[in-house]
Amino acid sequence: MSKKRGKQTYVIDTDVFIKNTATIAGPLEGKGNFAEYYDEVLENDSWGCKSYEKTEIKMRKNVIDNLIRKEGITEYDLDCIMGGDLLNQIVPTAFSAREFEVPYLGMYEACSTFGECLAVGAMLVDGGFMTNLLCSTSSHNGTAERQYRLPLELGSQPSPVCQWTVTGTGAVLLTNTGDKQPKIKSVTIGKIVDLGIIDPSNMGAAMAPAATDTIVTHLRDMDRKPEYYDMIVTGDLGKYGRDLLHFLAKEEGYELANVLNDCGSMIYTDKQRATQGGSGAGCSSLVFSSYFYKEMLKGNFRKILLVPTGALLSKISSLQGESIPGVAHAIDIEL
């Protein structure tokens, strides 16, 4: 029997546990709202490396090592390392994975990559293929600024609509056996939506239409009301993008006010002046794998719809006058 429901949703009808998580956060994130939830916080942005790119590779390698150690397994127990990041050719993902003798699948969907990994990963475990699959995404403020905008050393002024790329990484282990850990129960694969936003600092506006489309499609496919979930939490729309999503969903007949939040809007304190909030492929993986996962284990959240959001631009696409396509996938995670 097909596992498809409605237009874009797949039910995960065997047990797919998020068995364990590991996180490493940057120094700014370590002073943010979820400071006590992170496994490890960097003392500075370099972490003893000669370039921020090498720092991001080291963060990824260590978070995989930490997750393996926490779980009491070895790399040879893993069926696959799946992941992605924001950098050209997802070099941090590939260069950290080469440290492990584990099959590799590289994914790219900007900041929605964590959702892509959880969706595909859950299907590969549910389909009876893999039993221990590690998903991990990351970002680093120094590498992202240098690649997408200007090197940090120039001290440029941020745009008021921009977001702060999170330095951080989160890794999760998907398994077919577990105990009281949260399970992935269904996944909705998002379409690309582009309403013509051309300002590459305004990612929230570029991604909000895709987030709306995916959330509304998920709720319709599963015939659910928003209140089914304790929280519907997007990846990194930021404060402005979250407000846009709220507005756009209302136009579609869904009032999300009571359940909606956004990892990027939650990660920093108001005093941290991170403009619209956090962003980056590490934003949703870091916040989910620390705060949400640990609160779910305590029973404080029982049903979460995690919706990592991505803006699929490159520096060249913007220079060639293209608008910014957005995408989002929805992951239904329940105790």
Add this chain to the structure above:
Amino acid sequence: MSKKRGKQTYVIDTDVFIKNTATIAGPLEGKGNFAEYYDEVLENDSWGCKSYEKTEIKMRKNVIDNLIRKEGITEYDLDCIMGGDLLNQIVPTAFSAREFEVPYLGMYEACSTFGECLAVGAMLVDGGFMTNLLCSTSSHNGTAERQYRLPLELGSQPSPVCQWTVTGTGAVLLTNTGDKQPKIKSVTIGKIVDLGIIDPSNMGAAMAPAATDTIVTHLRDMDRKPEYYDMIVTGDLGKYGRDLLHFLAKEEGYELANVLNDCGSMIYTDKQRATQGGSGAGCSSLVFSSYFYKEMLKGNFRKILLVPTGALLSKISSLQGESIPGVAHAIDIEL
């Protein structure tokens, strides 16, 4: 029952057909060995677009349109468009997919992306999730040279060990119903292997160890001899890389001489002076979706092991002194 065999291989035990294919080739490729097999050949490298990037986007959009039309379906019959390319943030893949109202999964593994898509795609169909999944990868000589090396306009001299990035794209439709089309019977997910090659023009040498590892693992996992296959065909090792693979496999106890070939070594004629042969994410998808697919339909090949190979470097990783990690996935395709 688990579908895993040995260390890294998964059997696809329901019908997963490669139901149909579509191809678009560049002008040089259109004068190569497989000229009569391509559905469409570009008259020039620009195809009426203002930049090569926009040409690659147009190629991808058209190849998807063509595949849908050949198959007599509409975009709304597709469960997913999955794909990748060589450019930063896989912009051609995302920007062509935004033209369709179809769920999207973006993959990145350089020139092995076609193998990654076929492997993951086959598992998603076999697992009962999707019934019509479109996989497509592409490359364009003008976009790849500009991004990885130097713009074509500079007229730089190529290195004698380098390869020529193919301008082309191939798309395949994976389905759970079909007739006499080839089926995907098993897939082997490759590990990252890096033996320390640091010359970014010498991709064949960087990728050959990963290709060897994946092919040898596949044969061991499935307990097969190389002669089980009519041909074991790698993605784009080029002539030098193919010879290296031959040598390395012999060290592991496998003599591949009678069955080994390489899409990159086959695509151009000797007179075309394409140095070691073709490369690029479009190389294996173009050659498989044209020559191999059509010859399989005629029964001239009955069992092929397709092994797209990828070099996971970026311009920055090489500038920072990193060596080049390789990866390869093996797709067992049989009539």
